[in-house]
Amino acid sequence: GDSVTQMEGPVTLSEEAFLTINCTYTATGYPSLFWYVQYPGEGLQLLLKATKADDKGSNKGFEATYRKETTSFHLEKGSVQVSDSAVYFCALISNTGNQFYFGTGTSLTVIP
Amino acid sequence: KAGVTQTPRYLIKTRGQQVTLSCSPISGHRSVSWYQQTPGQGLQFLFEYFSETQRNKGNFPGRFSGRQFSNSRSEMNVSTLELGDSALYLCASSLAASPTGYGYTFGSGTRLTVV
Numbered sequence: 001g002d003s004v005t006q007m008e009g010p011v012t013l014s015e016e017a018f019l020t021i022n023c024t025y026t027a028t029g030y031p032s033l034f035w036y037v038q039y040p041g042e043g044l045q046l047l048l049k050a051t052k053a054d055d056k057g058s059n060k061g062f063e064a065t066y067r068k069e070t071t072s073f074h075l076e077k078g079s080v081q082v083s084d085s086a087v088y089f090c091a092l093i094s095n096t097g098n099q100f101y102f103g104t105g106t107s108l109t110v111i112p
Numbered sequence: 113k114a115g116v117t118q119t120p121r122y123l124i125k126t127r128g129q130q131v132t133l134s135c136s137p138i139s140g141h142r143s144v145s146w147y148q149q150t151p152g153q154g155l156q157f158l159f160e161y162f163s164e165t166q167r168n169k170g171n172f173p174g175r176f177s178g179r180q181f182s183n184s185r186s187e188m189n190v191s192t193l194e195l196g197d198s199a200l201y202l203c204a205s206s207l208a209a210s211p212t213g214y215g216y217t218f219g220s221g222t223r224l225t226v227v
Contacts, residue, residue: 031211032211032213043118051213093210093212095211096167097211097213098167100213102155
């Protein structure tokens with residue numbers, strides 16, 4: 001079945017450091033891929049997405065490229081800020097479009 | 113426009129009781145899905161409704177049920193609560209099922225604590 005494997009956390013970085021959070025997936029067909037972010041006490045907010053191979057999603061300095069050959073969708077940011085501290089979830093959506101499969105989440109803490 | 117509204121935000125129930133959670137989707141959205149988030153199991157799909165019909169169901173016991181009304185508002189019910197049902201329950205709405213994931217919006221969730 002469909003699934004997402006995400007890099008374990010927690011991750012602690014200094015402000016302005018480079019961020020990579022690894023994500024790989026298993027899916028039938030051609031899923032769309034997502035990164036969601038969750039701040040304390042809140043729901044999920046869409047950070048970025050990509051709907052086909054080689055697409056690059058980007059938002060707020062974050063980027064991820066849909067790599068079909070390696071079934072990966074790694075999240076990167078060149079210079080993190082304290083405000084980026086949150087939990088990040090990699091996800092895919094099923095072919096039917098009515099179910100998300102989420103990774104386990106990676107907690108990021110950025111220290112000044 | 114208003115987002116996805118989940119009520120109540122917080123709930124404390126006793127083991128063995130039942131609970132009903134509510135989700136009001138974005139106006140015009142007809143698909144509503146529910147997820148359970150726990151520290152141990154992460155985010156797991158419960159069910160999805162479209163135009164009052166359940167189209168997909170996750171791997172949860174029959175104690176978990178839901179429904180959708182003609183105005184697209186949805187409720188989920190958990191009967192005979194167990195301690196392990198303590199979780200954040202998230203609702204997401206969209207215009208329709210979308211394999212590209214276009215237009216899905218999540219609510220802030222209901223935090224259920226079973227004591």
